[in-house]
Amino acid sequence: MLAELLNPYYLQIGSFILINIILAISIYVTLSSGQLSLGSAGFMGIGAYTSALVTIHFDLPIIVGVIVASLVAGIFGIIVGLPSLRLSGVYLAIATLGFGEVMRVFFVNWESVTKGSVGLSGIPHIGRELLNLFRDAGLDPSSIGLRNNQFVYLLVLILLLLITIFIIWFFVRQNNSRVGRAFAAIKMDEKAAEAMGINITYYKVLSFTQGAIVAGFAGSLFAHVLAYISPADFAYHRAVEILIFAVFGGSEVILGAIFGATFMTLLPEALRVISEYRYMIYGLILIFMMAFRPQGIITENMVQWLKKKFSSKRGKSHGSRN
Amino acid sequence: MLLEQLINGITLGSIYAIVALGFTLVFGVLGIINMAHGEIFMFGAFIGVIVTSTLKWPLWAAFLVAIVATAILGYLLERFALRPLRGKQGVSHLAPLISTIGVSIFLENASHHLFGAGNQPFRNSFAEINFQIGSITVYLVQIVIFAISIVLMMGLSYWLLRTKAGKALRATAENLETASILGVDTKRIIILTVIIASALGGIAGILVGMAFNSVNPQMGLSMGLKGLAIIILGGMGNVKGAMAGGLILGLAETLVVAYGDSGYRDAIAFITIIVILLLRPQGIFGKKSAAEGR
Numbered sequence: 246m247l248a249e250l251l252n253p254y255y256l257q258i259g260s261f262i263l264i265n266i267i268l269a270i271s272i273y274v275t276l277s278s279g280q281l282s283l284g285s286a287g288f289m290g291i292g293a294y295t296s297a298l299v300t301i302h303f304d305l306p307i308i309v310g311v312i313v314a315s316l317v318a319g320i321f322g323i324i325v326g327l328p329s330l331r332l333s334g335v336y337l338a339i340a341t342l343g344f345g346e347v348m349r350v351f352f353v354n355w356e357s358v359t360k361g362s363v364g365l366s367g368i369p370h371i372g373r374e375l376l377n378l379f380r381d382a383g384l385d386p387s388s389i390g391l392r393n394n395q396f397v398y399l400l401v402l403i404l405l406l407l408i409t410i411f412i413i414w415f416f417v418r419q420n421n422s423r424v425g426r427a428f429a430a431i432k433m434d435e436k437a438a439e440a441m442g443i444n445i446t447y448y449k450v451l452s453f454t455q456g457a458i459v460a461g462f463a464g465s466l467f468a469h470v471l472a473y474i475s476p477a478d479f480a481y482h483r484a485v486e487i488l489i490f491a492v493f494g495g496s497e498v499i500l501g502a503i504f505g506a507t508f509m510t511l512l513p514e515a516l517r518v519i520s521e522y523r524y525m526i527y528g529l530i531l532i533f534m535m536a537f538r539p540q541g542i543i544t545e546n547m548v549q550w551l552k553k554k555f556s557s558k559r560g561k562s563h564g565s566r567n
Numbered sequence: 568m569l570l571e572q573l574i575n576g577i578t579l580g581s582i583y584a585i586v587a588l589g590f591t592l593v594f595g596v597l598g599i600i601n602m603a604h605g606e607i608f609m610f611g612a613f614i615g616v617i618v619t620s621t622l623k624w625p626l627w628a629a630f631l632v633a634i635v636a637t638a639i640l641g642y643l644l645e646r647f648a649l650r651p652l653r654g655k656q657g658v659s660h661l662a663p664l665i666s667t668i669g670v671s672i673f674l675e676n677a678s679h680h681l682f683g684a685g686n687q688p689f690r691n692s693f694a695e696i697n698f699q700i701g702s703i704t705v706y707l708v709q710i711v712i713f714a715i716s717i718v719l720m721m722g723l724s725y726w727l728l729r730t731k732a733g734k735a736l737r738a739t740a741e742n743l744e745t746a747s748i749l750g751v752d753t754k755r756i757i758i759l760t761v762i763i764a765s766a767l768g769g770i771a772g773i774l775v776g777m778a779f780n781s782v783n784p785q786m787g788l789s790m791g792l793k794g795l796a797i798i799i800l801g802g803m804g805n806v807k808g809a810m811a812g813g814l815i816l817g818l819a820e821t822l823v824v825a826y827g828d829s830g831y832r833d834a835i836a837f838i839t840i841i842v843i844l845l846l847r848p849q850g851i852f853g854k855k856s857a858a859e860g861r
Contacts, residue, residue, distance in 0.1 A: 281661050328845045334660055335600055339795055340844045343837035346792060350837075354830035481788060485672055492665055524676040531669025535662045536651035 251391065256398035260470055262510045263405040267412055267463040269490035269502035274416065275456035276496045277425070278449055279432035281334070284325065284341030285460040285487045287348040290479030292318045292461025293468040294352060294359060297368040300469075307369055311465045318461020319454050326453030330446060333435075345484050352476035364475025371404065371469045372397035401470055408466070412459065416499055428452055460487075482524070489527055492534055495541025498548050505541070571703045572825045573818065578709040578778060580817020581716035585771040586790055587797035587809035588723065589764035595740040595804030596760040598660075602667040603644055605791020606674035607765045611637045611772025612782040613678060616687045626691055626777075633769040641765025644670055645758050671791065678784040686783045689776035712774050719770065720810055723763075727806065736760060740804065789833060796836035800843050801852050808852035 268285060275282045296314035299305055305313075325344055332340055352359045359365065376397050379385075391399070419425045427448045430438040439445050468474045486509070494505020509527075513520040534541065586608055593601045611633040618629040648666045696707040727733040738746040739756045747753045775790070776782050797816055801808025816839065820832050843851070 281664075332844055335664055336799075336844060338661065338664060339600065339799065340841055342792070343796070343840040347834050347837045347841070350831060350834040354828070354834075481792075482672075485668060488665065488668070522676070522680075525673050525680075528669040528671070528673025528676065531672070532648050532666050535648075535666035535669070539652075539659065539662045 251395045251399055253394050253398045256395070256402050258510070258514055259402045260398070260405050262507050263402070263409045264463055264467055264470065265487075265490060265506040265510050266409055266503050267459060267466070268487045269494065269506035270412060270416060270499065271456045271459035271463060272487050272491045273496060273499055273502040274459060275453055276491060277420075277432060278428040278452035279435070280329075280449060280453060281338045282341040282453065282456060283338050283484045283488065284344045285456065286479045286481070286483035287341075287345035288318045288321060288457040288460035289464035289467065289483065289487075290345075290348050290352060290476070291321055292464030293474045293479065294365070294464075295461070296465030297365050297468045297474060298358065300369045301365070301367065307371055307374055307469050310369075311462065311469070314465035315458050315462040318464070319458040321461075322454035322457025323450060326450045326457070329453065330449055342481070342484065345479070346481065349476050349480050352479065359476070362476055364473060364477075365468075366473045368468050368472045368474065370397075370472045371466075372401040375400045375404070405466065405470075413499060413503065420499070424448070424451065485527070489531060492541060493530055495543035497540055497545045498543060500548060501541045501543040504543050568825075572821050574703070574705060574709060576818035576821035577814060578712050578817070579821055580814035581713050582771050582774045582778065582813075583793060583797055583817050584810045584813025585716055585719060585767055585774070586794040587801065587813045588720070588806065589767040589771070590794045590798045591801070591804055591806060591809040592736075592760050592764045592767075594798060595806075596736060596743075596757060597649065597663075598804075599649065599663040599667070600795065601644075601761075601764070602664060602791060603648070603670035603674060604764065604768050604794060605789075606671045606678070606787040607637050607640050607644070608768035608772045608775075608790055609678060609782075609784060609787030610640060610674065611769030612689070612776045612786065613682045613687070613772075613784075614769070615773035615776045616682075616689050616782050620688070620690055626773075629773055630770065633773050634766045637765045637769030637772075638762045640674075641762040642758065644765065645761040649757075649761070671787070675784055675787055678787075682784065684784060686781045689780050689782050691777055708777050712778055715770070715774065719767070723767075724806065732756075732759065793836045796840045799840050802849055805852050811852065 268289065271285050271288070272282065292314040295317045296307075296310035299313050300307055300310040325341070329337055329340055353362050355361075376393065379396075379400075420429075427438070427443045430441065430443055431445060431448055435445060464479070467478070490505040490509055491502050492505070493509060494503065495501025512526075513523045519526060586604070589604050589608075590601060593599055593604070614633040614636050615629045618624045618632050619626060624632075644667070648670045649663060652662050652666060691708070698705050698707070725733075727737060735746070735751045736756050736759070738749070738751055739753050739760075743753055746756075771790075772782075775786065793816060797812035798805075798809055800815065801810070801812030816836060819839075820835055823829070823835055824832050
């Protein structure tokens, strides 16, 4: 029964949704301190290539690859983020867009390492490694009535779900901390925040680097879930797609990024007819959102309202019991 | 050999300059980076292909049709992507950037459906005509492109500096509110600016078609990003800076292809963006204050 429910295709889409949520969080984090970075695709590419190369050439376990990838992306984040402090708004967006394109050109041209536009294949797959692990431990998928590939995709999905929940939990916690409040203050008014004694340089670079690490992390997961990457995966279109997650869902709250990524990944899958026109629809969405609801579908007010409604209902039920 | 490369570079650079002029006009007046400019340019190029190859009309007709079509696109862009955002409360300054990215994505993928995703040949009757001057070969196309660019740039400079509409445009660029108080119809000027910028893009599209004999839907993106690099190089909203920046980038790219690694040609523009933004954010020709406050 379980075997029929678990269609590998749906499991695969589920994994993509989770990776996209992580990507959306990466742009949300940089936006939360008021910086628009279009370099997420570049950082994602750095993460994906680093992890893929490390695991292919040095035979290291995937987890080491992922950690190294996140670190490398983070270092690039500092390198790009520190000088970018001088830039704000539109200029930062363009510089990071330029950074993403430079990275793509390097992936295409550094053929001895990246295999150029053909891309890297044969990257260790998370699911298959986990399957081997379980096999060694004596657990065979057939013993719980699953086919091998179902089991593999299910494992990937569960693992990604745990990782995503951890990341969301981390950033929700951070929002309510000193760091999160500093980000919010800088977003509101940089000069006022500075006058309040907030170290702008530190917090802006911190949020930029966090975004880079998260994007690089998502990139390395992407590489190990697909087992194949090419420079086209990290081009301008990817950057725009990630931007849409945040813009559509709402960039004020983390829930917006999650909603945007989920909705925008499901939309072309649910409506096969439109998947050919997917990017045209993305374009229209951006235009309409900016014209009618620039803060995104889910806003701070909406979350507050939902919370109030939810808690008042709970309060009533409490009251009736007493 | 070097001289030939320089001629190639100047030809390419003069096209870049025209693309960048479209960017810089819009930025100067509206303070907006029009990310859709590259795609409007690409539409101009495709219209050139359709008019000359499919309809078999002469080249000047291609220019006319492309100018009209891109001007209409420019009007639609202003009407649906920029006007709704203007003067609205609580709209961040990033909203127009995102909105025009939306237009660019839409147009690029619309052109996949309209014109096909692959390369389209751009034929013109005098593509192969060339002259030998000493040891170097000069193509007539290059001379035509250069001449058209120079005429356009001079015309635009004259229009901006001497005519009433040009002065109104510059006044609006200086300060929209003050210009409006002084009786400039700023709404009309804004529409006019976007239309002229788009038409310049359309002309550049045909020039690129003539220069490279091939047109594809992806060229809008790379040209758009290069245009951005140029206006950052030359100073945002600076007309002369855009012209000079275009020539510099065209020459730099041609020389890198000739004497270096051609694969990195597309990276030059972006490396330029990053270096200039970090060292001299106001651009080579820009004033200090231009980079602040946005």
